Amino acid sequence: MNELVTKKPEHETIYLQVKEMILFGEFIPGQPLTIHGLAETIGTGVTPAREAIRRLTAEGALVTLENRRIEVPAITEHRLKQIDLVRLTVEPELADRAAFHCKPKDIEELERLDQLVDQSIQVGDIRGYLEANYQFHFHLYGLANAQILRRIAETLWLRIGPSLRVVCGRYGTANLTDHHREALDALRIGDAARTREAIAQDIRQGMEFVRQSYEN
Amino acid sequence: MNELVTKKPEHETIYLQVKEMILFGEFIPGQPLTIHGLAETIGTGVTPAREAIRRLTAEGALVTLENRRIEVPAITEHRLKQIDLVRLTVEPELADRAAFHCKPKDIEELERLDQLVDQSIQVGDIRGYLEANYQFHFHLYGLANAQILRRIAETLWLRIGPSLRVVCGRYGTANLTDHHREALDALRIGDAARTREAIAQDIRQGMEFVRQSYEN
DNA sequence: TCAGCAATAATTTGATCAAAAGTTCAGGGC
């Protein structure tokens, strides 16, 4: 019999959980992490926690210091530049490809998510904003049928998640803008090139926001 | 007291070992892997083997099927295109940056490695070729002072390693050429743009080689 | 012959524990 729910192993669940915590800024950059501590706060054993942490360090979301200490890495201008470069290669390409497979139902969903983004900005809900923004982008990227590119994009988001939270926390959501509308307009008429450009602009602007905040 | 040799944990050692096995084609694409089997062949316990495998799956070097089975993924045209795109963004950039930090000693080392490459090609030593070629590229990339880009490049090499081996095994090393000389010439005169272009050509040609082989 | 099904075998998974490694901090010598 084929079960409807294929039971996920716990280390997978923990991985996803911690991944979200990193993406949505539950950790401060530079914050040290212990395997025990994590296992305890999540309420699980140490073995699956270990495996989840290994995966996340492999993805660059966490770093292991030479002392075996684990922490969430802080962003620097130097690292930001590298992330920039790859994001601007990968994500517009994903958007471009997504445009070819985007169905009315997807546009509906994307509109819903974009409204959530705007709403969170207005209310000043940072966590909500980060979450909705992530979901908007990765629902789009999920349409692209490009696993490898999408996974690379995810590792890059994992690297900037903690810092984004800090920046938003410092300057609030008031100054946040995006190019989701342009992307949606382009998607509606199936214009891949325009979708690509909208996402590229979205990224450029987002990174610029982070960069400016760090210069102060 | 600060020890000269900081003892690496075993899971780290195993990770590096299996990584090399993948990079240099000791696994056939599609080959299933068991955690027990790996631990046994390496001659170690199952716990560190597990962690090493998690890291490698996180890097895309291995995939876990829905049945929890683990295997080394086969390349397809679809995946190759994605890898292409990112490699051509990341690796020429690494080469470019490396040119700025390249010292005479580094050029010496790169020359040595390039000779090893040529030698392996002439003798038909596939494993030797794969190893020397990897070392040439990543010694160069190591000069770039760009951790993030280098790590991304590594995950991409991990994805094509097994297939490269198959292709070389099928068509021999006779048809292999590269653009290492051009890169070295450019590095000697500190010409970053030329170095970048040489590496870009090297990648384009390598990928074309794989692609052609797969079309037959 | 072959599908269906139960029993067996193999593997993964997660908890637990001992050993190794690292950190912290109090106390003593300069």
Added chain:
DNA sequence: GCCCTGAACTTTTGATCAAATTATTGCTGA
């Protein structure tokens, strides 16, 4: 005061084992 030393404490690491899950085999009946 300041730095070193070492003991107590914390954390990571790897082995082991039991439970859960999945694959495989062999059997039965049409």
